[in-house]
Amino acid sequence: MAKTLKPARDAVEILYRRFYEGKPARLKNLEEARANEEISCKIHELRAAAALTQTQLARLIGTTASVICRLEDADYEGHSLAMLRRIAGALNQRVEIRFIPIRRSA
Amino acid sequence: MAKTLKPARDAVEILYRRFYEGKPARLKNLEEARANEEISCKIHELRAAAALTQTQLARLIGTTASVICRLEDADYEGHSLAMLRRIAGALNQRVEIRFIPIRRSA
DNA sequence: TTGCACTTTCGCAATATTGCGAATAGACTG
DNA sequence: CAGTCTATTCGCAATATTGCGAAAGTGCAA
Numbered sequence: 001m002a003k004t005l006k007p008a009r010d011a012v013e014i015l016y017r018r019f020y021e022g023k024p025a026r027l028k029n030l031e032e033a034r035a036n037e038e039i040s041c042k043i044h045e046l047r048a049a050a051a052l053t054q055t056q057l058a059r060l061i062g063t064t065a066s067v068i069c070r071l072e073d074a075d076y077e078g079h080s081l082a083m084l085r086r087i088a089g090a091l092n093q094r095v096e097i098r099f100i101p102i103r104r105s106a
Numbered sequence: 107m108a109k110t111l112k113p114a115r116d117a118v119e120i121l122y123r124r125f126y127e128g129k130p131a132r133l134k135n136l137e138e139a140r141a142n143e144e145i146s147c148k149i150h151e152l153r154a155a156a157a158l159t160q161t162q163l164a165r166l167i168g169t170t171a172s173v174i175c176r177l178e179d180a181d182y183e184g185h186s187l188a189m190l191r192r193i194a195g196a197l198n199q200r201v202e203i204r205f206i207p208i209r210r211s212a
Numbered sequence: 213t214t215g216c217a218c219t220t221t222c223g224c225a226a227t228a229t230t231g232c233g234a235a236t237a238g239a240c241t242g
Numbered sequence: 243c244a245g246t247c248t249a250t251t252c253g254c255a256a257t258a259t260t261g262c263g264a265a266a267g268t269g270c271a272a
Contacts, residue, residue, distance in 0.1 A: 031200075032191070039203065046205055053248060064232055069250055078229055081185050082258085084203065085138070092208050094137075097145060097190065099152055099199040159218060170262055175220055184259055188228085 037074040043087060044072045050091050060090040143180040149193060150178045156197050166196035 047057050047068070054068040070076055071083065081095070088095045153163050153174070160174040176182055177189065187201070194201045 035191070035201075042203075042205060054250095055248080063230075065249075066232070066234095066251080067230070070230090073250085079187050080229065080258090081187050081190075083230080084187075084205075085141070088205050091205075093205040094208055095141075096204045096206050097148075098202045098204075099148060099190075099194055099197075100202050102198050102200055160220095161218075169260075171219075172221080172262070172264095173260070176260090179220085186228090186259065189260080 032077075036077055036079060039079045039084070040072050040074045040076060043068075043084075046087065046091050046093065047072075057087070057090065061086040138183075142183055142185060145185045145190070146178050146180045146182060149174075149190075152193065152197050152199065153178075163193070163196065167192040 047054070050057075052060070054065040054072075058065045058068050071079070071087075081097075084095050153160070156163075158166070160171040160178075164171045164174050177185070177193075187203075190201050
């Protein structure tokens, strides 16, 4: 109440301050969630770009539509390299993995 | 016997022709093996660059040295995104994943 | 040679991911 | 409306990855 913070710009910023700012563990979870979401999104984009249905892609990699659906769910946390490679292979892509340094802002 | 191939340059090329050329399944396995080897190598390099022993890195990510050793084994096929992220996180890196189109040479 | 730190290999239990069918929901068309 | 195609959710078995200790293999220095 006291410290007179300058007013937050919007709801997102308010929520960020309340739940994440200065809480490394939560920030880490947030980053993981974003990373998973990104992968799900890429899989969906790749499939869409190839103009395939979930069932068609599933058959290409030897599994079922429900599995593809699970992979494209942004909340899915079980992404594996093996599955990414299977999908990439079916769509004539390869998976590149890079480790990128993070500059920590103290 | 007949077709009069021009002589192969070296043993590697001979072996390549005998076992891989024109055999997509084997080429795919070869590519996977190379990808796994590359990841193992990167993990090792990252750890070396951070000047950590396997035991030290293991403690950073909450596991044991034997696990790290397994990951750095070039023949290991079980690399997972989860583990790569744990290692990256401990070493202040992030894992970037990209799908890259393969130009198929017919 | 011994000691010491580090690495590697092995086996098995614990956990996580995948396989897959069934049921449901949504969108679109005739 | 029914019919069709697509997407989503659920549960559980099958497979894959991880956890972890014990034992043995390296390399180096005293």
